[in-house]
Structures are given as C-alpha cells and as structure tokens.
Amino acid sequence: EADIYQTPRYLVIGTGKKITLECSQTMGHDKMYWYQQDPGMELHLIHYSYGVNSTEKGDLSSESTVSRIRTEHFPLTLESARPSHTSQYLCASRDRVRETQYFGPGTRLLVL
Amino acid sequence: AQKITQTQPGMFVQEKEAVTLDCTYDTSDPSYGLFWYKQPSSGEMIFLIYQGSYDQQNATEGRYSLNFQKARKSANLVISASQLGDSAMYFCAMRDIGGSQGNLIFGKGTKLSVKP
Numbered sequence: 001e002a003d004i005y006q007t008p009r010y011l012v013i014g015t016g017k018k019i020t021l022e023c024s025q026t027m028g029h030d031k032m033y034w035y036q037q038d039p040g041m042e043l044h045l046i047h048y049s050y051g052v053n054s055t056e057k058g059d060l061s062s063e064s065t066v067s068r069i070r071t072e073h074f075p076l077t078l079e080s081a082r083p084s085h086t087s088q089y090l091c092a093s094r095d096r097v098r099e100t101q102y103f104g105p106g107t108r109l110l111v112l
Numbered sequence: 113a114q115k116i117t118q119t120q121p122g123m124f125v126q127e128k129e130a131v132t133l134d135c136t137y138d139t140s141d142p143s144y145g146l147f148w149y150k151q152p153s154s155g156e157m158i159f160l161i162y163q164g165s166y167d168q169q170n171a172t173e174g175r176y177s178l179n180f181q182k183a184r185k186s187a188n189l190v191i192s193a194s195q196l197g198d199s200a201m202y203f204c205a206m207r208d209i210g211g212s213q214g215n216l217i218f219g220k221g222t223k224l225s226v227k228p
Contacts, residue, residue, distance in 0.1 A: 033215070042203065042218045043157075058215070088155055099145060099207070101216055103157035 003027060006091050006104035013081055014112050021076045021107045023091030031094040032074040033101060036060060036087050043090065049074055081111045114139045116204050116219035123224050125194045132179070133189040133222045135204035144206055146187040147216065148178065151201040160202075163187060191224075199226045 004025040013019055025032065030051045035043040035058075045058030049068040063085070064078050074093075078085055088108050092101040115138040125131035137146065148160040163171045163178045171178045179188040191198055204219045 040201070040221075040223075042220045043216075044218075045215055048215060090155075090157060092157070098162065100147065100159055100162055102159060103149075106155040106157075108155065 004091065004093055004102055004104040006089075006107050008107060009105060010108050010110075012110045012112065015080075015082055017081050019078050019081055019109070021089055021091075021109070023074045023076070023104055024072050025074075025093040025104075026072060027093065027095070028071060029093035029095060030071065032068070033092040033094070034058070034064075034066060034074070034076050035090040035092065036062065037090060037106075038087050047076065081109075083111045085109060086111050114141075114206060114217050116206050116217055118204055118219035118222050120222045121220075123222055125191075125224065125226055127196060127226055127228050128193055130190060130192045131194055131224065133191070133202050133204075133224065135187045135189065135219060137185050137187060137204075137206050139185075139206065146178070146180070147205040147207070148176070148187075148189045149203045149205065150198075151203060151221070153200070157203070161189070194226045196226050196228060199224060
C-alpha cells in the first residue's frame with residue numbers, strides 16, 4: 001500500500017479565485033502525476049514529474065501549473081478558477097520496484 | 113499510438129458469481145505493462161493487478177486474475193466470487209515500458225454492479 005495524501009477532498013469556490021490542490025507522498029517516489037477526471041469518464045494526464053525541479057505537461061491541455069520543490073510534495077495551482085475547471089483531480093506516485101502508480105483519494109472541485 | 117478499449121460501459125453480476133471485464137489494447141512496443149484499477153463511488157483509484165508483457169503466467173491477486181492473451185492483445189479482468197463491495201468502476205490501463213515517458217493510458221472504464 002502507498003501513502004499518498006490529497007487535500008482538500010472537496011472544494012467549492014467562486015470563479016476567478018486562485019486555488020492550490022495539495023498532494024504529498026511519504027514513500028520517496030521520484031515520479032508523480034496529476035490526472036483530471038470528469039464524472040464517469042476516463043482519467044487524463046495533465047502533469048507529471050520525474051523528480052525535484054522536473055515538471056512536464058501531460059496529454060490533456062490544462063491551465064493549471066505544478067511545482068516540485070521537494071520529492072514528497074507535488075502541488076497543483078489554478079491561478080484563476082473557472083466553471084470549466086470543475087472536475088476531480090487525482091494525484092499519483094509511482095513505485096520504483098513494481099512500476100505501479102498509486103493514487104491519492106482525489107480532490108473534487110466545483111467552480112461556481 | 114497506444115490505446116486501451118473497454119467495450120462494456122456497464123455490467124451486472126449476481127453476488128458470489130464470477131465476472132469478466134474486457135480490455136483490449138493497442139501498442140507497437142514489445143515491452144509494456146497492463147494494470148487494472150478499481151474506483152468506488154468515493155472516487156479513489158485502487159490498484160488491483162499488474163501484468164507485464166513478458167510475464168509467462170497470468171497474474172493473480174486474491175479474487176482477481178488477469179486473463180492475458182498477448183496475440184489477441186487482450187487483458188481481461190476476472191473477479192471470482194463477487195461481493196457487494198465489488199460494485200465500482202473498473203479501469204484498464206497500459207504503460208509503455210520502453211517509451212521515454214512510461215505514463216499510464218486509461219480506458220473509459222466499466223461500471224460493475226453486484227446484485228444481492
């Protein structure tokens with residue numbers, strides 16, 4: 001089992017606000033990921049990181065940004081939230097040995 | 113391009129019976145990994161089982177087994193003795209081991225409902 005945490009679990013916020021979704025893992029995994037998932041739909045990769053100071057955009061274009069200053073922490077920021085950002089955001093980290101991604105509980109974001 | 117196809121949007125199974133969830137994949141890389149995840153209504157993604165493209169035997173994890181047919185490019189998940197708690201979305205995913213990114217690509221998922 002992996003120890004990966006996301007906060008907040010749920011967030012309702014108004015248009016134009018800046019938000020940061022937190023993701024932390026305690027396993028020392030180098031590789032971390034952010035996915036966006038609309039209800040009942042598949043996951044789409046929006047950002048990934050292979051280690052400290054390494055960040056890349058994923059397959060799905062996103063207005064969000066990420067940072068990786070510490071191995072264990074991979075926050076995602078939206079500078080100005082819009083209703084189109086309403087979705088679930090899932091963070092994952094990858095086990096070095098089994099090459100398996102383990103997910104956090106997710107953040108459900110609603111932008112009014 | 114890599115692709116995962118799950119053709120069953122929804123499945124029903126009677127409690128205590130076995131069920132098979134279909135997954136086909138497409139890749140030109142000889143080295144890859146296949147995963148199944150479970151997503152309950154609470155939203156978290158739970159890793160179930162992994163199959164490497166070079167693994168000789170089908171993967172098993174408790175009540176979960178993966179029916180891997182490489183020539184047909186299929187990686188079906190078999191759940192034996194279904195329980196009410198198995199009701200969830202199930203996602204098949206693939207990772208290109210040989211690629212530079214090694215990121216996961218997900219199918220659209222299958223919603224499994226277990227009937228008492």
